[in-house]
Amino acid sequence: MTTQTTAPDAASTPATAPSGLIGIPPQIGRALATGGGILTVISTFLAWTWTSAFPGDLTVYGYPGGLQVLVLIGGALTTLFALASYGVKGLGWLVPAGADGAIKFAALATFATAWYTVIAISTNLGGVVNLEPGGYLVAIGSLAALLGALALPFEHPEADPIDPDDTSWEHFKHRAAHRWTTVKAAFASGTARPVGKLPSYVEILIIVAVLALGLFVFTYGIGTEYDELFIGFLLTAGFGFAALNKSGLIAQASQITARHQNITVCGAFVAAAAFPFTQTDDQYATLGVYILVFATVALGLNIVVGLAGLLDLGYVAFLGVGAYAAAMVSGSPSSPFHVHFPFWAAALVGAAASLVFGVLIGAPTLRLRGDYLAIVTLGFGEIFRITANNLDGTSGPDITNGSNGISSIPNLDILGFDFGAIHNILGFEIGRFANYFFLMLVITAVVVLVFRRSGDSRIGRAWVAIREDETAALAMGINGFRVKLIAFAVGASLAGLAGTVQAHVTYTVTPEQYLFAGPIPPNSAFLLAAVVLGGMGTIGGPLIGASLLFLIPNKLQFLGDYQLFAFGIALILLMRFRPEGLIPNRRRQLEFHEDAEAPTVLTKAGA
Amino acid sequence: MTTDTTTQDTTPGAPATGETVLDARGVTMRFGGLTAVRNVDLTVNSGEIVGLIGPNGAGKTTFFNCLTGLYIPTEGEVRYKGTVLPPKSFKVTAAGVARTFQNIRLFANMTVLENVLVGRHTRTKEGFWSAVLRLPGFHKAEAASRARAMELLEFVGLADKAEHLARNLPYGEQRKLEIARALASDPGLLLLDEPTAGMNPQETRATEELVFAIRDMGIAILVIEHDMRFIFNLCDRVAVLVQGEKLVEGDSATVQGDERVVAAYLGEPFEGAPGAEEAAEVAAAEAETETPAVETPEAETSEAETSEVAADDTEAEAPEAEADDAETADAPAAAADTTTDTAPGKENDR
Numbered sequence: 001m002t003t004q005t006t007a008p009d010a011a012s013t014p015a016t017a018p019s020g021l022i023g024i025p026p027q028i029g030r031a032l033a034t035g036g037g038i039l040t041v042i043s044t045f046l047a048w049t050w051t052s053a054f055p056g057d058l059t060v061y062g063y064p065g066g067l068q069v070l071v072l073i074g075g076a077l078t079t080l081f082a083l084a085s086y087g088v089k090g091l092g093w094l095v096p097a098g099a100d101g102a103i104k105f106a107a108l109a110t111f112a113t114a115w116y117t118v119i120a121i122s123t124n125l126g127g128v129v130n131l132e133p134g135g136y137l138v139a140i141g142s143l144a145a146l147l148g149a150l151a152l153p154f155e156h157p158e159a160d161p162i163d164p165d166d167t168s169w170e171h172f173k174h175r176a177a178h179r180w181t182t183v184k185a186a187f188a189s190g191t192a193r194p195v196g197k198l199p200s201y202v203e204i205l206i207i208v209a210v211l212a213l214g215l216f217v218f219t220y221g222i223g224t225e226y227d228e229l230f231i232g233f234l235l236t237a238g239f240g241f242a243a244l245n246k247s248g249l250i251a252q253a254s255q256i257t258a259r260h261q262n263i264t265v266c267g268a269f270v271a272a273a274a275f276p277f278t279q280t281d282d283q284y285a286t287l288g289v290y291i292l293v294f295a296t297v298a299l300g301l302n303i304v305v306g307l308a309g310l311l312d313l314g315y316v317a318f319l320g321v322g323a324y325a326a327a328m329v330s331g332s333p334s335s336p337f338h339v340h341f342p343f344w345a346a347a348l349v350g351a352a353a354s355l356v357f358g359v360l361i362g363a364p365t366l367r368l369r370g371d372y373l374a375i376v377t378l379g380f381g382e383i384f385r386i387t388a389n390n391l392d393g394t395s396g397p398d399i400t401n402g403s404n405g406i407s408s409i410p411n412l413d414i415l416g417f418d419f420g421a422i423h424n425i426l427g428f429e430i431g432r433f434a435n436y437f438f439l440m441l442v443i444t445a446v447v448v449l450v451f452r453r454s455g456d457s458r459i460g461r462a463w464v465a466i467r468e469d470e471t472a473a474l475a476m477g478i479n480g481f482r483v484k485l486i487a488f489a490v491g492a493s494l495a496g497l498a499g500t501v502q503a504h505v506t507y508t509v510t511p512e513q514y515l516f517a518g519p520i521p522p523n524s525a526f527l528l529a530a531v532v533l534g535g536m537g538t539i540g541g542p543l544i545g546a547s548l549l550f551l552i553p554n555k556l557q558f559l560g561d562y563q564l565f566a567f568g569i570a571l572i573l574l575m576r577f578r579p580e581g582l583i584p585n586r587r588r589q590l591e592f593h594e595d596a597e598a599p600t601v602l603t604k605a606g607a
Numbered sequence: 608m609t610t611d612t613t614t615q616d617t618t619p620g621a622p623a624t625g626e627t628v629l630d631a632r633g634v635t636m637r638f639g640g641l642t643a644v645r646n647v648d649l650t651v652n653s654g655e656i657v658g659l660i661g662p663n664g665a666g667k668t669t670f671f672n673c674l675t676g677l678y679i680p681t682e683g684e685v686r687y688k689g690t691v692l693p694p695k696s697f698k699v700t701a702a703g704v705a706r707t708f709q710n711i712r713l714f715a716n717m718t719v720l721e722n723v724l725v726g727r728h729t730r731t732k733e734g735f736w737s738a739v740l741r742l743p744g745f746h747k748a749e750a751a752s753r754a755r756a757m758e759l760l761e762f763v764g765l766a767d768k769a770e771h772l773a774r775n776l777p778y779g780e781q782r783k784l785e786i787a788r789a790l791a792s793d794p795g796l797l798l799l800d801e802p803t804a805g806m807n808p809q810e811t812r813a814t815e816e817l818v819f820a821i822r823d824m825g826i827a828i829l830v831i832e833h834d835m836r837f838i839f840n841l842c843d844r845v846a847v848l849v850q851g852e853k854l855v856e857g858d859s860a861t862v863q864g865d866e867r868v869v870a871a872y873l874g875e876p877f878e879g880a881p882g883a884e885e886a887a888e889v890a891a892a893e894a895e896t897e898t899p900a901v902e903t904p905e906a907e908t909s910e911a912e913t914s915e916v917a918a919d920d921t922e923a924e925a926p927e928a929e930a931d932d933a934e935t936a937d938a939p940a941a942a943a944d945t946t947t948d949t950a951p952g953k954e955n956d957r
Contacts, residue, residue: 450739457738457749458724458731465714465725472712475675477700477729477792486735 020151021186029151033103034082036145040075040110043141044068046134049121055226058121059132066229067117070236071138074110077243078145081106097248100152101189105246107142107149109239113232114142120228154188157181192248195255203256207264210253211271219278221551222287230555265448272441282431287554289433292440293502294522295546298530299447299539300494305528306537306585307455308487309467310366311374313516314381316524318492320514321357322350322499324388327406327509334401334408343412347500354496355489357384362488366481369470381516381524388511405510412439412504419504436505443501447494448539454490463487519563521550529567533574535581544582626688628653628796628827629704633683634673636666636851643669645851646683649829651796656818656828658842660835660862662872666851667831668709671800674829675699675706688795701729705794707785709801709831715774719765719784722773723756726791759787763817779810786817790826797821799830803837811837839863847871 020029048058048068056066064072084091085099095102118139122128159178162171198206217237224230244250257264276285301315329349331340341349365376392402400406411420411432419435454460462483465473474480503509517525526549534545552570553563574582629651636644644666651657661667672678674685676692676699685692692699700706705726714722731752737745760766763783768776773784782802789797799818803811811834818841822828832838838845839859846856849871855862862868 453741454735454738457745458728458733458752459735459738461717461721461725462728464717464721465728468714468716469712471677471696472708472714473725474696475677475700475706475708475712476726476788477697478725479697490735 019156020153021183022147022150024147024151026151026153029148030082030085032148032151033107033145034079034086034148036107036141036143036148037075037079037082037110039141040114040138040145041072041079043134043137044072044075046137047132048117048135048138049125049130049132051125051130054121054124054130054228056229058117067113067232070229070232071110071114071117071142074106074113074236074240075142075145077106077240078103078110078149081243081247094249095247096252097192097246098190099247100149100154101187102243102247103152104149104187105239105243107145109236109243111142111146112235112239114138116232116235117228150186154186157185187246189246189248192251195252198256200260203260204263206253206256207260207267210257211264211267214268215271215274215278218547219275222284222291223279224555227556227558230551234552265452269441269445272444273438276430276434276437277426277428279434280429282433285431285433285437287551289437289440289505291547291550292437292444293498293505294527294530294550295543296440296444296447296498297495297522298527298534298542298546299444299451300491300498301527302531302536302538302542303451303454303463303494304487304491305531307460307467308463308484310484310487311370311377311528312488312491313374313378313524313528314361314384315377315491315495315527316514316516316522317381317384318354318358318495319499319502319522320384320388320509320511321354321492322496323503323509323513324400324406324499325353325496326350326500327409327503328399330409330503332406332409334404334406336399336401340410343414343500347497350500350503351493351496354499355493357496358489358492359485362485362492366484366488378516378524381514385511385514388514400511403511405508405513406503407508409503409507409509412436414439433505436501440498440501440505443498446497450490450494451539459483459486517564519553521546521553529571533571533581535583535585537585538581538583541581541583541585626653627651628655628688629674629829630686631670631674631683632686634670634680634685635682636669636673636678637681643851644673644680644848647848647851647853649846649853649856651827651829653795653827654822654825655843656822656830656841658838658845659829659831659848660833660838660845661848661854665848667848668800669851670848671706671798671831675704675798697729700792700794703793703795704798705789705792705796706798707782707789707800707802709804711778711781711785713773713781713785713788715772717773718770719760719773719776720753720756720769722784722788723759723791724752726788727752727756729792756791759790762790762820763787779806779813782806782814783817786821790821794826796827796829799828799832801831801833803832803834815841 020026024032044064045062047061050059052059056068058065058068080091080094081099081103084094085103118131118135121130121135157178160174162174166174221230221233221237224233241250275288279285279288297315297319300318301312304310304312304315326346326349328335328337329339329341329346331338361377361380365373365380368376387396388400389403390396391399392404394402411418413419417423417435419439420432422432423430423435455463462473462478465476465478466480466483470480506513515523517523521527521530527546530545530549531542532545533541533549534543535541549567553559553567556563556566559566627650629649631647631649634644634647634649635642647670649657649659649670659667659670669678673680674692676694676696679694687699687702687704690702692702692704714725717725731748733745733748757766757769760769763786765776765780765784765787768780773781776784786797786799786802802818803814806814815837818828818830830838830841839862842859844856845859845862847854847862847865847868854867854871855865857865
């Protein structure tokens with residue numbers, strides 16, 4: 001009966017004036033957040049450590065470098081949001097959905113990155129003695145900003161009444177749940193006010209700016225040179241994105257991009273095409289082209305999984321079929337067919353081979369539903385790999401050259417443009433991988449086009465209907481089997497198309513590239529993860545999901561054997577806290593917004 | 608006792624019944640040892656509204672599923688305008704028979720307009736290549752589909768909610784949307800499976816008007832319903848299904864006056880009724896085990912919903928059985944009165 005005293009306690013909390021998470025008066029908290037932000041910004045211009053042994057050279061006064069830049073960005077965001085919350089003229093546009101949630105996340109971003117840096121310096125170099133005054137200053141400044149931000153008032157949620165008959169364990173659970181909802185409420189923010197009609201050139205300029213920012217963030221992330229910088233990048237980018245989201249800027253930007261969809265899509269491709277020009281050597285273009293292959297295949301899988309709702313766990317086999325088909329007609333010396341097709345013919349052969357394979361697998365298996373389909377496709381994916389392994393001349397006819405694969409695939413040559421050579425375009429050196437990056441971008445464009453157009457048509461609606469309720473869809477006159485087979489075949493041939501380029505990029509095609517699960521993407525498990533993590537049924541989702549899933553294991557080499565473990569944990573956490581994926585489908589968004597907020601134009605493309 | 612017998616068999620201005628649209632002959636459906644539907648004949652003529660009633664578990668929905676190709680009848684055949692219906696539900700829809708579902712089955716995450724557009728599927732042809740290449744015909748066909756869909760939404764009164772998600776509609780409007788979606792396939796015969804289940808009297812009235820309006824479009828209608836007032840107001844002819852067999856068929860007055868119908872609904876075995884003894888036996892067994900025998904096969908075909916359906920059925924069945932028991936006591940009195948009063952009307956009057 002001692003617990004009864006807690007019940008009136010919990011009930012009385014909302015009655016008091018709205019307060020922050022920690023007991024600092026709101027006015028002081030706001031001032032603290034602003035001051036802390038400014039202090040952090042200043043401290044990034046100071047030296048944080050005395051030696052350049054820590055990567056990024058944080059010893060220079062007056063010139064932020066490495067992790068300091070990230071902290072600077074976080075501090076600047078915090079300061080700007082805090083000033084906007086004071087109602088400073090000209091900053092109101094920054095916070096269309098209220099400033100407090102944004103300040104909290106921005107301060108969190110700054111704090112996480114700054115303290116991560118300080119701790120990393122101390123552990124790397126052996127002790128806090130290695131910190132210069134700037135290091136202490138940034139730690140204090142960012143801590144002050146965070147404490148100040150957490151003191152900002154918010155609407156406390158009402159606690160459910162406690163049942164006095166419950167056991168103390170239930171009381172504990174109840175209080176924990178309430179504490180959790182309070183924390184969530186502390187970081188919540190309102191909905192963004194809708195953007196007024198701007199002149200269309202202004203809107204297009206905004207789109208260009210957003211795309212340029214996206215390109216910059218992506219380029220920065222791909223170009224991070226050491227583990228600490230990449231982790232700092234993830235912290236800043238993750239919390240910074242959340243801060244922008246809470247400020248309502250993301251919602252406004254997506255409203256504007258929704259008004260100019262075609263421009264946004266074209267602009268995104270221009271921005272992507274600009275990526276090789278931002279690189280000085282071919283090192284990161286290599287990553288770029290691998291990401292693009294992975295993302296394109298994930299987008300193809302999104303037709304099968306996201307639109308038609310067919311869970312395909314052997315999708316990587318179609319990539320393999322395309323790659324093998326292209327490799328065999330590429331004139332490689334280890335190919336049994338000594339022919340050399342031009343690229344367009346090889347691409348057709350690859351896509352057609354995947355199409356045939358897709359129909360052969362789909363025809364018997366698509367009569368199954370749900371889990372059964374997943375298991376059978378998983379089996380077929382493995383069958384492909386094992387067959388390719390065995391067609392080596394000893395266990396079977398010599399077609400795929402067994403586990404050695406088809407090697408020394410020559411570089412492509414389209415209309416005299418040699419993909420293996422370095423070209424000079426507009427004064428920029430464009431190397432081998434950058435060449436393939438451009439080619440892959442064309443393939444991605446094809447997949448995006450197919451996805452958008454087929455999704456918004458009779459056949460796309462039939463796919464979604466089958467996904468939603470197969471029995472009802474059949475009763476509406478949809479030939480379920482046929483429509484599903486089309487989805488399967490389209491997905492397969494798009495993956496095959498991507499495979500034809502992949503074969504040339506990697507020089508060699510071996511069965512071990514096309515596993516169900518493995519540390520290196522693309523494999524079936526990672527492809528599916530990219531789709532689910534990014535957001536099913538969207539274009540942007542799989543692209544972002546694939547980029548993250550490729551970059552994170554690639555950049556965090558120190559994780560070593562724990563990569564898959566970390567990946568699993570991350571996936572579980574994401575599915576717990578954001579089940580709709582990073583970029584939710586607009587349908588799903590609609591579910592949470594009633595009448596008034598339903599946009600007049602609904603597209604399947606979440607981008 | 609609320610059901611008034613004043614309702615007449617036909618409504619004024621009903622179009623003259625013409626050619627036979629639906630002709631089911633000797634339809635029998637067996638699931639293993641269980642015969643859910645036995646040798647049922649039913650015809651629906653153009654411009655006619657035919658009702659199908661019967662106690663729970665009488666095999667009405669099973670019979671519906673036989674008509675729409677979800678089940679293939681063990682014996683007998685179903686003809687639509689003279690041709691035998693194919694045994695696939697999408698082909699049946701293409702032939703011109705549309706249906707709604709007892710438990711609403713909309714595409715919840717699609718918009719209202721998209722739901723109706725899916726219904727247009729059989730009447731449009733654009734395939735994958737047309738969608739990707741956006742050939743000139745594509746935009747024309749798409750615009751035509753949208754125009755037709757909006758017309759239908761206007762017809763059922765949902766035009767202003769075209770961009771809402773189907774799941775966000777209130778219950779009554781979801782029913783309307785299901786009807787609009789079924790109408791989108793330009794059917795010659797519309798099968799409605801309990802269109803007023805769970806509706807209040809006003810909504811039922813509105814549905815009634817909607818059904819009459821559909822009939823006036825020249826579409827024949829076969830409707831399953833428990834609401835007796837609704838069915839006797841609406842239908843030109845009513846067939847009564849009991850224990851899988853057709854007990855009686857005729858206009859409302861005939862059916863309401865038939866003592867076997869009264870008996871079947873009240874659970875009292877009536878001498879001379881076909882299969883009355885078995886019926887009583889099965890009913891008793893059903894009441895005991897609470898297993899919805901006839902629904903079992905349905906659960907098989909739609910695995911996704913097994914638990915849901917089963918749960919629904921047990922819920923629905925339990926109070927029903929109680930009600931039956933309670934009313935059995937009244938039965939002799941009612942029979943003695945020899946009124947045409949049909950007690951079940953009250954039971955289902957929502």
